[in-house]
């Protein structure tokens with residue numbers, strides 16, 4: 660299949676987690692780039708799935724707990740983007756699901772896997788939801804699948820997405836444990852989608868790469884300042900004792916934020932900007948998000 664600009668698209672790309680934050684962004688950018696997309700979901704009749712179908716994706720039912728449902732869903736595809744969410748499934752299930760996806764992709768002979776991972780690119784950090792991704796990525800490699808690993812650090816949506824409870828987490832417990840002035844590497848979810856689509860468009864360059872993705876480096880203190888300048892008021896923080904936060908959310912995030920307080924690791928924007936020169940900074944992203952919100956409000 661050829662795009663209007665003459666680029667060759669060798670087949671469809673399946674997206675595991677297509678109705679989620681990352682998967683939906685990847686699906687949109689792949690469709691926009693002329694790819695056929697097979698969006699996998701446990702609920703093809705759900706709102707998210709139907710929205711993807713309206714955009715032009717083929718929606719298929721598959722549950723990553725059930726390799727028997729993954730095999731037909733991946734049959735015949737050229738590429739695969741896959742992401743799991745340990746916050747909703749738990750760490751053991753994340754690994755189990757990742758391994759099932761890897762096996763089904765190997766059985767289907769997928770030509771390029773782009774894995775939506777996380778972390779700082781080190782093994783055995785003690786941060787559960789980073790270490791699981793090292794295990795899953797290793798499984799793809801063991802099975803001989805051509806793999807690109809994408810490791811966004813912190814999504815800018817942590818500041819606004821209600822599902823992340825920003826008032827409690829990013830504006831309160833996170834800086835208390837990590838330090839207000841510790842640098843954080845940020846990326847907008849939509850830019851993750853754009854970058855993933857670029858990986859599929861140029862496999863010769865990206866297969867075998869493990870990429871930390873950072874578009875802007877800003878401490879929480881700096882983000883508060885930018886927020887104030889863009890919106891005219893401070894972001895709302897809701898104080899919560901760490902033990903109470905851990906009781907509701909678990910210890911993965913608190914372990915991560917304590918790790919980030921003390922450990923050293925690379926956090927450069929250079930690579931991300933080479934891939935996507937227009938990747939949004941925190942300020943640009945907040946200005947756009949604010950613009951979208953006031954437009955929604957006026958509707």
Ligand SMILES: NC(=O)c1ccc[n+]([C@@H]2O[C@H](COP(=O)([O-])OP(=O)(O)OC[C@H]3O[C@@H](n4cnc5c(N)ncnc54)[C@H](OP(=O)(O)O)[C@@H]3O)[C@@H](O)[C@H]2O)c1
Nearest residue numbers: 676678679680681700701722723743744777811812813814
């Ligand atoms: N928050 C951050 O700043 C950050 C930064 C870097 C990386 N990460 C990583 O991002 C990942 C989460 O990505 P996300 O935010 O895009 O997740 P998300 O919005 O929760 O989406 C996950 C999707 O996975 C699907 N899913 C769940 N269980 C499934 C199963 N058993 N079989 C098949 N599909 C299943 C769900 O779709 P259906 O319900 O339609 O099946 C859901 O839409 C985590 O691994 C996290 O570590 C987060």
